[in-house]
Amino acid sequence: MTIAADKYGTLFNKMEQGFCIVEVIFDDAGQAVDYRFLETNPVFEKQTGLQNAKGKTIKELQPAHEAHWFRIYGDVVKTGESIHFENEAAYLAGGVWYEVFAFPFDKPEKKQVAIFFNDITERKKTERNQTFLSEISKDLVELDTISATMERMGEKIAKHFRVPWASFAEFTDDLETGIVPFDWHDANVPSLKGSYRMDQLWTPEQMAKNNTELMVTTDTQNDPRLFAQTYAALGIGSFISIPLAEHDKFRFMLSILDAKPRLWHEDEIELMRELTVRIWTRLEKARAEEAMRKSEDKYRSLFNTMDEGFSVLEIIYNDAGEAMDFLFIEVNKEFERQTGLQDPTGKLGSEVVPHTEPYWLNIYDTVVRTGEQTRFENYHEDSRRWYESYASRVGGPGSRQVAIVFRDITDRKKAEERQTFLLKLTDALRPLADPEEIQSVAADLLGAHLKVNQSLYAETIGDYVNISHSYAIGVPPMIGKFRHQDYGIRLIQGYRAGEMQVCYNTRTDPTISEAERQVLSSAYISAYVAVPLIKSGEWLGTLAVLSIVPRDWKQNEIDLVKETAERTWIAIERAKSEDALRKSEQQLKQLLQLREDFIGIASQELQTPVTTMKVFAEVAQEKLEEHGSKEEGELMRRLNRQIDRLTRVINDLLDASNIAEGKLRIYLEPTDMNEVIQEQVEEIKKIAAHQFNLQLNELPIIDTDKERMGQVIINLLANAVKYSSEDTTVTITTEPVTNGIQVTVRDEGCGITREEQPKIFDRFYRITDKNKTPSPGMGLGLYISSQIIQRHGGTLTVESEPGKGSVFVVTLPVEE
Structure with missing residues (x-):
């Protein structure tokens, strides 16, 4: 065992990659917050700049080390899965990019990760x-x-x-x-x-x-x-x-x-x-x-010194004056290099480039006839290249010669075409919610863009692949269920391993067996590019493009198929997530509606029996008091108070239900708010031992629902009493303000935290304090009061600090 350890130790020390083994450190919440180095090799110190790291944590060595490294290695420990990634460590060795391969090491309970890495800063x-x-x-x-x-x-x-x-x-x-x-x-x-x-x-x-x-x-x-x-x-x-x-x-x-x-x-x-x-x-x-525009006669000599391709052509016309061909008068070496045409001087275009598109000749004819210079970009099929060109007539009117300066922009055009396609793909997939429709649209767009014979998405189901849609040109579409094994064990194993498969010619590919070749031939497949979808190690499906003839797939085409597959799968995952969210929202709406229905029905059904109970209780109380049964009369008085409380709860529930349904009715009448306040203070005094300080200033008469305003004031007073001790004072102030009046209720109670203040006007919200006994109530008083004030065009606000009491301010408008 020692010999083996020495052998592997020697191997790691001679590696050109950095290597270390770390122990990931988790906090009580299970989050990775640090890691300790257990082993390192010499390249580790060279690439990280960390000396004598063994036995130390990264935070000890570099406190500013980014948290994303902890998260990544923590995930390796938790999932037991290896990971290959690139990331930056801004605080190591002056800022370094690494390519990293990390995998679980030793027993899971040891929380160890082995890491191989390379410095890729220069590449980045x-x-x-x-x-x-x-x-x-x-x-x-x-x-x-x-x-x-x-x-x-x-x-x-x-x-x-x-x-x-x-x-x-x-x-x-x-x-x-x-x-x-x-x-x-x-x-x-x-x-x-x-x-x-x-x-x-x-x-x-x-x-x-x-x-x-x-x-x-x-x-x-x-x-x-x-x-x-x-x-x-x-x-x-x-x-x-x-x-x-x-x-x-x-x-x-x-x-x-x-x-x-x-x-x-x-x-x-x-x-x-x-x-x-x-x-x-x-x-x-x-x-x-600029010089050419000033002096066209010097055009050719100026561009002889340029790196761009240059040529002078003479347009050939028929007897009807129509442009039929062109003659190469002169070209420079860059012309030959960029077009691949050797010694074209003195030859006709129809000889040298017989398949040249008509639009080239049309442009040159227009330049000769009008004398106007033009800049354009066009594709040339014979050379299979894109060119940016600048054309100008040589000489004055009557000249049939045109000078062209051009440069090869094929690489840029391919990049632009790729980006345009990906934008088009994204725009097309964005509004779609059906995964199968997403697969179909992506396959159609990719097939049309690459000009292939078939483009399809195959879903993996057991030992079969199922194809529900295929873009097909010139061949029957592949739709239906197909067995894996018919297409070759090698191909299927590659898919299961998540490997992209590229074949340029099925007829000559030595990795394809004769039986597989026959199956492919019967499906009109002579070349293909296929990208498998792997999720959690499982092969779920494949996006493929197929050609009926051998095809020399370009790297940009292969990359585009891969990018399309990735975007398609992202769109499918997004559609599934949105569908789940829609269903969840619908369920939530149904539950909320059930709650509203229950509140409305329950409060209405309770109102009549509670009213009857109140009548019977008051009659019973009067009879008992008339017969001198003091104790029994007091019990009935307490019962009456609880029935009153239950009545208020039912009324609050009815009001909350009406507010939610937009049915809260307001009946306006001229109102003296000072009078309303005095009435409600007298009512609250019957049940509260607090001192009440009224500072009422003269107010204008305003139009309000007087009963509802009384409900607001009693709610605010009850709230002040509920959250303050009996030996404190509740102060009520009124005063006129610009275009309105203002009512202030101030208590000396426990106060409200800044975090809870925006929530206290929400329905059913109650202030919670784990150090205090919960106060009675359903959390509807302030909600209903706020809604009543809003229906009057006013505002209800609060100012408070814990331990310093609360101030509720009602502002109501005055109609001029």
């Missing part, structure tokens, strides 16, 4: 930079003026590098003056536009280098090549400047500048080099285009 930086370059390239194509190009590029470059400046400088022939015609700058720093004497920026030694070398400075105040005071005055602390020379002469410089010292990384410098070349190329093209 490269991907980010490539994405940025793609965006820049796309923008450069779309921008057609120098000023627009410089302004747009400056902003994007500065934001990508997170610097306050990006500038573009050109230099005079004697190199003594640098001119910054364009810059982008943050709002917190000044613009750098203007002219600068180079001998005030660079030392003589630097000037003598002809300014053609890359300049990178991490600190302008400590760089011997620079005049520090000039940069200090400009507020520049560091920069990268990439020069571009033409014919060994310095012409242009792209710079990014920071206000503070900064250590520039190699990938940032390389990205700046690439940007400089691309932007310079675009600027040169823009200048050339």
Whole structure:
């Protein structure tokens, strides 16, 4: 066993991957909050920067380590499933991206996870930079003026590098003056536009280098090549400047500048080099285009120096004056490279590219006839490429020649087509709620986009796959149930393992048996791409596209099938979730309606017997008191009070039900609110031992439902009494306010927390305090009062602090 341990220990120590074993630490709630390193290899220390980690927790080594790492490893422990992922650790080794494979280790109760990982930071930086370059390239194509190009590029470059400046400088022939015609700058720093004497920026030694070398400075105040005071005055602390020379002469410089010292990384410098070349190329093209518009006779010579393809064609017309063909007069080398056409000069288009679409000739004919330049993008079937082209007539009226400058934009077009398709797919799937309809629509859209013979979704059911719909062109649709084994054990095993299957030619694929080949042939399948759906280790279905002829599937097509499958399955899961939610909402609505119906029926049915009980109880009380039965009379008096309380509860339930159904009736009449308050205070005094302080100011008569207003006031007074001790005072204040009156009820009770205050006007809500005995009531008084006040166009609000009592404020409008 020791020998085996030594062997594996030696293996792990020699691995090029980082490796460690950790023990995941959980809190009492079962959440992963830390992990302890049990084993590490030498690469671990190199890639993480963590020294002597064994026996220590990550929080001890790096307290700021992100919580998502704990969650991921915690899930591995809980589920017992391995995971492969990429993630960033911003606080390890100055910020690192890792590719990680983690799996459970040892017994589950030990909560251990074994982790293999690689530092993929450089790849991530490269991907980010490539994405940025793609965006820049796309923008450069779309921008057609120098000023627009410089302004747009400056902003994007500065934001990508997170610097306050990006500038573009050109230099005079004697190199003594640098001119910054364009810059982008943050709002917190000044613009750098203007002219600068180079001998005030660079030392003589630097000037003598002809300014053609890359300049990178991490600190302008400590760089011997620079005049520090000039940069200090400009507020520049560091920069990268990439020069571009033409014919060994310095012409242009792209710079990014920071206000503070900064250590520039190699990938940032390389990205700046690439940007400089691309932007310079675009600027040169823009200048050339502008010059071409001014002087068409110089068109060809200008574009001979460009990297784009260039050709001059002569349009051939028939006797009726219709454009029939074109003759290649001249092409450049880039033309041959981008089109793949060799030595076309002197040949007709119908000879060299016989299947060229008519719209190319139509465009050139229009340019020759009108003399108007045109820019366009078109697909060329013979070369199977997309081109961005600029066409202009050569010479004056009567000339039949057209000059074309073009560039291959196939990659961009494919990316755009892919994005357009995915947006179309998303828009089409979004409103759908039926999983089968989602599968059908996705299959139809994918089949039409890829121009395949069949596109289908197959649901896995036991030993069969069931296909309910198939997009089919030129072949019978595959619909029905089909056995797995007929299509080959190898294929099915791949599906079960979650592996995408790609076949370019079923007739020559050596992995396909003769029996399987016959089945595929009978189904008109000569090539296919298939993506299985795996959930919790189970193969649930497959999205596939099929061709009746061998097909050289492109990587972008394979990727698109996979992306379509993922989006389709997400849409299906969303539809299932929404259906479950709709059913849950319907059940909840039914339950709420049942509750409302019960409250309304129960309160109505109780009203008559309770009223009868009240009558009998009062009669019994009078009889007992007349016969001198004091004790029995007191018992009946208590019974009457409880019947009164039950009556109020029933009335509250009826009011709540009427409010919910919009049936609460209000009968307006002229009302003196001071009088209403005094009446209700007298009523509350009969049952409360509190002191009541009335501060009633003269009020205007207002139109209210007097009985309902009394109900509001008694509810507020009862609430104040309920939540304050008997030795305290309840203060009632009235006063006129702008366009209304205001009634305030203040108590000296326990108060209400800020969290509960918005809830106390909700139906059936009662303030809860685990340290206190619950107060009687159903939580309807404040709800009903609030609704009554709202029906009068007023407001009911509360101000309170725990331990300092509560203040309820009623505001009612006065009709003018």
